[in-house]
Amino acid sequence: MTTEAAAPPPEAGGAPQAGPTAEEFTRVQDSAEFAELRRSFRSFAFPLTVAFIVWYLLYVLLCSYAADFMGTRLFGNINVGLVLGLAQFATTFLIAWLYSRHAATKLDPKALAIKSRMEAGE
Amino acid sequence: MSSTLHLTTTAAGATEHQPLIITLFGLFVVATLIITVWAGRQTKSAADFYAGGRQFTGFQNGLAISGDYMSAASFLGIAGAIALFGYDGFLYSIGFLVAWLVALLLVAEPLRNSGRYTMGDVLAYRMRQRPVRTAAGTSTIVVSIFYLLAQMAGAGVLVSLLLGITSDGGKVAVVALVGVLMIVYVTIGGMKGTTWVQMIKAVLLIAGALLITVLVLVKFNFNVSELLGKAAENSGQGAKFLEPGMKYGKDSTTKLDFISLGLALVLGTAGLPHILIRFYTVPTAKAARKSVNWAIGIIGAFYLMTIALGFGAAALLGRADILASNKAGNTAAPLLAQEIGGGAGSTGGAVLLAVISAVAFATILAVVAGLTLASSSSFAHDLYVNVIRKGKATEKEEVRAARWSTVVIGAVAIGLGALARDLNVAGLVALAFAVAASANLPTILYSLFWKRFTTQGALWSIYGGLISAVGLVLFSPVVSGKPTSMFKDADFYWFPLENPGLISIPLGFLLGWLGTVLSKEKADARKFAELEVRSLTGTGAH
Numbered sequence: 001m002t003t004e005a006a007a008p009p010p011e012a013g014g015a016p017q018a019g020p021t022a023e024e025f026t027r028v029q030d031s032a033e034f035a036e037l038r039r040s041f042r043s044f045a046f047p048l049t050v051a052f053i054v055w056y057l058l059y060v061l062l063c064s065y066a067a068d069f070m071g072t073r074l075f076g077n078i079n080v081g082l083v084l085g086l087a088q089f090a091t092t093f094l095i096a097w098l099y100s101r102h103a104a105t106k107l108d109p110k111a112l113a114i115k116s117r118m119e120a121g122e
Numbered sequence: 123m124s125s126t127l128h129l130t131t132t133a134a135g136a137t138e139h140q141p142l143i144i145t146l147f148g149l150f151v152v153a154t155l156i157i158t159v160w161a162g163r164q165t166k167s168a169a170d171f172y173a174g175g176r177q178f179t180g181f182q183n184g185l186a187i188s189g190d191y192m193s194a195a196s197f198l199g200i201a202g203a204i205a206l207f208g209y210d211g212f213l214y215s216i217g218f219l220v221a222w223l224v225a226l227l228l229v230a231e232p233l234r235n236s237g238r239y240t241m242g243d244v245l246a247y248r249m250r251q252r253p254v255r256t257a258a259g260t261s262t263i264v265v266s267i268f269y270l271l272a273q274m275a276g277a278g279v280l281v282s283l284l285l286g287i288t289s290d291g292g293k294v295a296v297v298a299l300v301g302v303l304m305i306v307y308v309t310i311g312g313m314k315g316t317t318w319v320q321m322i323k324a325v326l327l328i329a330g331a332l333l334i335t336v337l338v339l340v341k342f343n344f345n346v347s348e349l350l351g352k353a354a355e356n357s358g359q360g361a362k363f364l365e366p367g368m369k370y371g372k373d374s375t376t377k378l379d380f381i382s383l384g385l386a387l388v389l390g391t392a393g394l395p396h397i398l399i400r401f402y403t404v405p406t407a408k409a410a411r412k413s414v415n416w417a418i419g420i421i422g423a424f425y426l427m428t429i430a431l432g433f434g435a436a437a438l439l440g441r442a443d444i445l446a447s448n449k450a451g452n453t454a455a456p457l458l459a460q461e462i463g464g465g466a467g468s469t470g471g472a473v474l475l476a477v478i479s480a481v482a483f484a485t486i487l488a489v490v491a492g493l494t495l496a497s498s499s500s501f502a503h504d505l506y507v508n509v510i511r512k513g514k515a516t517e518k519e520e521v522r523a524a525r526w527s528t529v530v531i532g533a534v535a536i537g538l539g540a541l542a543r544d545l546n547v548a549g550l551v552a553l554a555f556a557v558a559a560s561a562n563l564p565t566i567l568y569s570l571f572w573k574r575f576t577t578q579g580a581l582w583s584i585y586g587g588l589i590s591a592v593g594l595v596l597f598s599p600v601v602s603g604k605p606t607s608m609f610k611d612a613d614f615y616w617f618p619l620e621n622p623g624l625i626s627i628p629l630g631f632l633l634g635w636l637g638t639v640l641s642k643e644k645a646d647a648r649k650f651a652e653l654e655v656r657s658l659t660g661t662g663a664h
Contacts, residue, residue, distance in 0.1 A: 019661075019662045020661065020662065022648045022651070022652060025648070025651045025652040025655045025656075026647070026648055026651040028651075028655050029651040029654055029655050030651075034655065034658075034659075037658055037659070038654070038658060041658060042571075045227040045228060048227060049223070049224065049227050049228060052220065052223050053388065056216075056217070056220045056384070056388055057381075057384070057385075059216070060213075060217075060380065060381055060384040061381070062366075063210075063213060063366035063367075063370070063380070064366070064370065064371070064377040064380055064381060065377065067365055067366045067367040067371055068365075070209075070365055070366050071361065071362075071364070071365035071366075073361075075347070076347030076348075076350075076351070077347045077348075077350040077351040077354065077361075077364060078346070078347055078350070079361075079364055079365065081209055081364070081365055081366055082209070082350075082364065085209075085212060085213075085216055088216045088219070088220060089216070089219060089422055089425075089426065092219055092220050092222070092223060092418060092422065093418065093419070093422060095223055095227075096222075096223065096226055096414075096415055096418045097415075099223075099226060099227055100226075100411060100415055103231075103411060108408060111658060111659040111660060112659075114655070114659045114661065115659040115660050115661045118655075118659070118661045118662075119661060119662065
């Protein structure tokens with residue numbers, strides 16, 4: 001079998017292998033350990049997503065409706081708009097770093113523990 | 123973004139540098155073809171063809187993602203827009219970059235964990251396969267073809283500009299050449315070959331941009347404020363040049379249009395099929411995360427450099443010269459390269475112009491290859507194998523089907539690209555982002571995170587987002603009614619905005635929700651359990 005119809009298929013070219021059953025997935029989904037992983041992911045990623053979208057839209061709105069404010073000079077020829085634009089770059093890098101750190105320390109170990117147990121067939 | 127790839131006249135003195143530009147470009151083509159043949163020898167299974175054997179590292183894939191994402195127009199278009207409109211040109215870059223956080227936080231890892239080859243794999247996971255895969259395949263192909271068309275037409279115009287080829291036959295030949303090369307890359311090299319092409323192109327593009335940026339900054343002793351001051355003064359606009367408003371601040375319609383564009387840019391990226399399939403080329407979700415982080419770093423650095431390029435062009439070139447060469451400013455970067463190398467007629471100027479032009483060609487070629495791969499993968503895997511053959515094709519048949527779809531899609535792109543060569547197809551890339559954000563992103567997010575999401579919700583969301591986005595553009599000034607329209611002589615527009623995102627994106631999300639709550643069938647809780655556990659833990663990931 002090389003294509004997936006309804007059931008999850010084995011990796012192409014490999015011998016068909018018995019993966020975890022639907023019951024096992026449901027059992028894991030209901031487990032406290034998985035709930036903790038899900039909570040740890042969602043409570044970090046979802047608010048952060050809302051925050052950067054709001055921050056970006058705020059910037060877009062300021063550009064559209066507060067051009068004078070954006071044109072306020074801060075030093076030399078550098079104005080508020082330029083600083084806020086560069087701040088968007090900076091927050092993007094910062095959020096990427098924060099998320100990756102959270103994922104590496106909080107999510108990866110939990111995910112790996114569940115995965116190894118499920119794949120070992122326990 | 124090729125939104126402004128509408129070029130009119132030839133770059134000053136481009137024709138005399140033809141041999142050098144062609145030699146450099148030829149070197150790129152020969153090198154990439156050798157790699158393609160090498161990659162083709164190792165491309166046997168479906169996982170090889172669609173996902174490059176999942177053997178790439180996070181860094182390699184990050185580079186390739188950057189190569190896929192930074193189109194000729196990010197380079198030429200944004201630099202040109204900054205050179206002409208100052209601050210407003212820079213707004214694109216920000217949306218394009220911030221968008222990657224959606225991919226990083228919500229999409230890349232779950233997608234890598236739960237899918238195999240296409241976006242459709244994830245969308246159809248919990249749903250009735252055939253209707254959802256048909257929908258996913260349709261929207262993938264529509265998004266990719268629009269994007270492809272803009273790039274192909276852009277290639278013809280760019281080449282006419284940089285090489286001085288202005289005859290119709292010459293432009294068609296260029297479009298055909300680009301098309302044939304992309305077909306060769308994808309059919310022979312599959313994902314592995316295409317990924318290497320993207321990586322090489324990304325390195326060339328970054329190196330080219332870095333070189334010009336450093337040379338510009340040296341001229342101003344690394345004093346950015348002085349560079350900006352000179353740009354503002356030289357633009358004839360004064361301080362206004364450094365403030366938002368020159369392009370989008372005209373009236374309330376252009377302001378709304380800008381918000382619409384901003385929304386499409388930030389939400390579209392994580393729904394672009396040619397970006398999504400890149401996450402399958404790495405072995406694990408962790409590597410997918412790493413690749414997005416690298417991409418954010420590389421793309422961010424690149425867009426920061428376009429600021430120096432754009433304002434540098436405004437400061438060092440005359441506004442009249444930029445406009446005379448191309449009304450949309452697309453030649454500002456090559457012209458700046460020429461100027462910074464010693465000016466027209468100097469050897470340094472000629473060499474830098476040739477280098478930057480060759481980089482721009484390489485850029486177009488790599489992006490079209492990525493798009494062609496995305497659409498042929500989806501055609502073969504979603505539509506042919508899982509819908510037409512109901513999942514009963516052998517692996518050999520599937521790879522063969524994927525190769526043939528590449529030829530067909532490539533041929534269609536050449537045909538449409540040749541026909542569209544004189545149309546202003548600028549709006550098509552923004553449309554591709556809007557469709558991706560309206561049709562693909564809602565369904566991806568609902569599928570991954572909403573337990574109750576049903577087949578009907580998925581179909582309403584995909585088709586509703588697709589039809590509303592395409593429909594609104596059809597009746598917008600992008601297509602008719604304005605001198606800058608695709609069909610200037612026709613006039614059937616009533617939708618005032620050039621970008622449909624403001625309406626179609628919320629509509630896509632709304633329809634996904636409405637379709638779900640109104641559906642008679644309940645979501646399959648067991649399939650959701652499986653998808654959720656797989657997507658978060660990577661259990662049984664391919």
